[in-house]
Amino acid sequence: MASIKLPRPSLFAVLAGVLVSVAVLPLVISHMRLVSINREALRTAEEQYLLRSAVKIAGDVDHFFETSEIQLRKISEALTLAGSIAPDRNPFMFAGNSTLLTEFTSVQSGDVLVLRTLDLDGRGGILQPEKLDEAIDFELARAFKAALDGTRFSGEPVRTPTFPEGGVVKAVPVTGYSKQVLGVVEAFISLASVKASLEDERKRDVTAYIVDRQGNLILSNDPKMEGTKGALLKVELVKEFVAHPVRLSRSYSRMSGGAAKRVLGTVAPIESMDWGVIVEKDEARAYAAVTQMTRTTTIGAIIAMLLGVGAAFLAARLVARPLTELVEKVRLVAEGNYSQKVPIQGTSEIAELSETFNMMSGEIEQAVIKLKQAARENQELFLNSIRSLAAAIDAKDPYTRGHSERVARYSVIIAKEMSLPPEEIRKVRIAALLHDVGKIGIDDRILRKPTALTDDEFDVMKTHPVKGSLIMGHIPQLREIIPGMKHHHERWDGGGYPDGLMGEEIPFIARIVSVADTFDAMTTTRPYQKAMKTDFVVSRIRSFTGTRFDPAVVSALVKSYEKKELEVVGEAARLAASA
Numbered sequence: 284m285a286s287i288k289l290p291r292p293s294l295f296a297v298l299a300g301v302l303v304s305v306a307v308l309p310l311v312i313s314h315m316r317l318v319s320i321n322r323e324a325l326r327t328a329e330e331q332y333l334l335r336s337a338v339k340i341a342g343d344v345d346h347f348f349e350t351s352e353i354q355l356r357k358i359s360e361a362l363t364l365a366g367s368i369a370p371d372r373n374p375f376m377f378a379g380n381s382t383l384l385t386e387f388t389s390v391q392s393g394d395v396l397v398l399r400t401l402d403l404d405g406r407g408g409i410l411q412p413e414k415l416d417e418a419i420d421f422e423l424a425r426a427f428k429a430a431l432d433g434t435r436f437s438g439e440p441v442r443t444p445t446f447p448e449g450g451v452v453k454a455v456p457v458t459g460y461s462k463q464v465l466g467v468v469e470a471f472i473s474l475a476s477v478k479a480s481l482e483d484e485r486k487r488d489v490t491a492y493i494v495d496r497q498g499n500l501i502l503s504n505d506p507k508m509e510g511t512k513g514a515l516l517k518v519e520l521v522k523e524f525v526a527h528p529v530r531l532s533r534s535y536s537r538m539s540g541g542a543a544k545r546v547l548g549t550v551a552p553i554e555s556m557d558w559g560v561i562v563e564k565d566e567a568r569a570y571a572a573v574t575q576m577t578r579t580t581t582i583g584a585i586i587a588m589l590l591g592v593g594a595a596f597l598a599a600r601l602v603a604r605p606l607t608e609l610v611e612k613v614r615l616v617a618e619g620n621y622s623q624k625v626p627i628q629g630t631s632e633i634a635e636l637s638e639t640f641n642m643m644s645g646e647i648e649q650a651v652i653k654l655k656q657a658a659r660e661n662q663e664l665f666l667n668s669i670r671s672l673a674a675a676i677d678a679k680d681p682y683t684r685g686h687s688e689r690v691a692r693y694s695v696i697i698a699k700e701m702s703l704p705p706e707e708i709r710k711v712r713i714a715a716l717l718h719d720v721g722k723i724g725i726d727d728r729i730l731r732k733p734t735a736l737t738d739d740e741f742d743v744m745k746t747h748p749v750k751g752s753l754i755m756g757h758i759p760q761l762r763e764i765i766p767g768m769k770h771h772h773e774r775w776d777g778g779g780y781p782d783g784l785m786g787e788e789i790p791f792i793a794r795i796v797s798v799a800d801t802f803d804a805m806t807t808t809r810p811y812q813k814a815m816k817t818d819f820v821v822s823r824i825r826s827f828t829g830t831r832f833d834p835a836v837v838s839a840l841v842k843s844y845e846k847k848e849l850e851v852v853g854e855a856a857r858l859a860a861s862a
Contacts, residue, residue: 329547329569330532333562336484337551338530340491341560343480344553351394351472352435352453352555358468359457362400366465375400375407375457375466384410396450397471400457401427407466416443419452419471426454430467433458437556440474440501448475449502451556478502490546490563493553498525501558520548524559528552534566686803691715693799693840696849700839701795714767714792715799721751721768733810745780748772767792771800776830794833798824798840801832806851817844817851 358378365374378384378400397411397419405427415423422438429436435455442449454469477493481504484491492503498516500508515521519535532549545566550559567574694715698708722730725747729740736744752769755761770784770793777785805812805820815823821844828837843849 325570326534326547329564330549333489333547333549333564334530334532334551336489336491337549337560337562340480340484340562341551341553344477344493344558344560345555347394347476348437348451348453348472348555351470352455355453355455355468355470358400359455362457362466362468363459367460373402373407375402378408384408394473394476395470396446396473397423397469399423399427399469400466401469402466403431403464411471412445414445416441416445418443419446419450422452423454423469423471426452426469427467430454430456430469431464432456433464436469439495441471446471446473448473448478450474474502478504484562488564488568491560493558493560494521494524496525496528496557496559498522520550520561520563521559524550524552524561528557528559537563686807687716687719689803689807690718690796690799693802693849694795696843697795697799697836697839700843700848701835707792710764710767711792711795713761714764714771715796717751717755717761717764718768718771718796718800719747719751720754721747721749723754724750735811745772749781764792766790767796769793771796773797774831775833779831789833794836798832798836802840 362374362378365372365377384398384400397415398409399411400408418441422441426436426438433456436453438452440449440451450471450473452469452471454467456464457466457468459465481491481493481502485504490503490505490508492505492508493501494515495501498521500515503509516525518537520531520533523531530549530551532547534545534547537544537546546563547566547569548561548563550561552559691712694711695708698711703711725744729736729743732740748769748771752765755768756765767790769781770779770790773779773782773784773789773793775786775789775794777783801824802820805815805823806817808814821841824832825837825841828834840849
């Protein structure tokens with residue numbers, strides 16, 4: 284059993300490794316560990332801070348809207364009570380004539396911009412600016428209609444020139460003690476207080492914004508985010524909130540291209556409004572201290588490593604220079620350059636080793652020259668034997684004389700057009716030369732028959748690929764060639780023979796030989812057909828793409844023909860042979 288030869292390190296590598304292990308490696312390990320611990324601790328602290336911020340803002344917004352809705356319900360209950368006490372009076376008109384609406388808006392510290400108490404006919408108390416924006420009026424009309432159906436209404440955010448900070452319409456139905464809807468209390472509530480809570484986070488270098496469940500921006504403390512309605516769906520945290528509205532913290536990339544940056548982000552849902560609060564902080568700022576520490580220690584580690592490597596290099600060069608030169612020459616000899624000689628220098632042992640090497644390389648060079656010559660002769664003998672065998676098969680029929688050689692020529696042209704490596708091209712050439720060798724086992728009466736074959740005769744003829752593979756299958760050197768011989772009559776759609784292979788199941792070499800075989804058959808005169816024009820043959824073969832032939836092989840044939848690399852020699856060769 285052969286022993287496993289392990290790679291041996293160079294003297295330079297040994298010295299450098301020792302110095303690096305002793306001086307540099309502990310520093311690098313401690314540096315990486317320290318950075319990892321500090322980064323993780325800072326990341327945890329930042330995530331906790333961002334989570335607290337997001338939860339606090341979400342809680343404040345929840346409380347803000349819940350308080351507003353409670354006040355609207357109180358007004359609704361007051362109107363219900365007033366209607367039961369004085370059924371002959373319209374409580375909605377009374378609310379408008381009294382100070383009820385004014386007192387409510389003052390309690391809300393200016394957050395309620397519009398307040399209405401309306402009966403079923405839309406009459407009642409109205410507290411609002413003289414001129415109301417059309418978008419707000421439309422949203423109030425929607426709220427009135429929804430509340431008349433007995434449901435609470437919470438509208439989409441509306442931003443207008445009059446109220447640039449935006450607001451939301453809310454409405455509650457007013458019902459009697461019999462649960463019958465008597466009217467509606469509706470209000471347009473400003474988002475200025477909500478935005479103020481976002482602006483507080485900006486003082487801490489934190490970007491905070493609110494999105495709805497469709498990923499649309501509602502409010503932000505970053506003016507640059509205005510007008511990013513559709514673009515927010517590209518933000519990973521927004522996309523995840525739209526899919527799953529839960530609390531989540533993570534690191535992700537913001538924006539793209541040269542403006543891309545990594546951020547830490549947290550999202551917290553606002554339950555009452557089905558919105559989400561997202562707070563983000565640039566990782567570069569979050570990790571500024573760690574980055575500075577990393578930079579300083581990394582520079583120190585690099586300097587120490589460079590000093591260690593430099594010292595190792597100098598030591599190895601002084602101690603092992605003659606050996607290094609000898610090793611380099613040995614490597615060149617191993618790569619096939621046998622004319623190498625090394626200078627005789629160093630100690631007596633190294634000088635003797637150099638002399639022995641020079642003598643050895645000379646002997647090897649002469650031996651390799653003889654081996655290459657013998658290999659060339661063997662290869663030429665092998666190919667000439669195959670050509671002779673192919674020519675003998677083709678000679679059984681005067682119309683196919685030279686057919687195998689031509690098919691090999693066309694096959695090689697196609698293979699080169701497909702950029703196959705030289706070894707694969709050699710296999711293609713041999714397979715093409717031998718593709719009809721099985722015809723040696725076919726009766727001459729069938730091979731030489733001047734008319735079309737009968738079905739029985741054609742069945743016999745179809746056995747020649749298998750016969751050829753059996754004949755040549757006993758030669759180990761042709762093991763990779765046999766599939767190209769055996770399957771050159773398979774069709775891409777599976778309708779060929781002998782095995783009915785389809786598409787990629789057909790060996791690649793066989794697909795090339797199949798196209799080349801057909802090209803030669805159509806460009807030479809046979810008992811049953813005359814040679815066809817090359818343009819027609821190429822067009823006809825192209826029409827069989829995807830049915831009979833591999834599209835890639837047909838494409839290579841067409842390209843080589845268009846480049847005028849595909850020289851048609853079939854008919855010329857037949858005429859010359861007849862003459």
